[in-house]
Amino acid sequence: MDTSKHSLSTLFEQLGLPSGQSEVEHFIARHSPLPSEVAIQDAPFWSESQSHFLEEGLEDDSDWAEVIDELDALLRH
Template sequence: MDTFEHSLNTLFEQLGLPGSDSDIEAFVARHRPLARAVTLPNASFWNQHQADFIREAIEQDSDWTEWVDQLDAMLRH
């Protein structure tokens, strides 16, 4: 049984990015606002691995989807 709880912090770590709250706030501030016409996986600031991970999380409605959606909302507002 998978007992690992995902969070925004662990999403960032999964993406190979620093996952502290302050690091996440800095990332969002640096990349906001994300244009409405750009889907999150197609944002220019991801490398190929990161974009693929985000795309697969969305397509497969994985355990990460909630956190990917939260990040998307944070980048747009």
């Protein structure tokens, strides 16, 4: 079982996206602000598999949930 703490970088790797700090910051800037009525997993910029991963991570309160919540908060600003 993976017990390591996940970061935005490892989340982006898991989602198959460029994961360098500047790339993550660019992604957030490009897709912000996410409207409050749109759940993060329902945002139009995710692929079906990315959306499913985010939804499962939140629903299962997996070890990814905290960093998904962090990304959600960053996308709302």
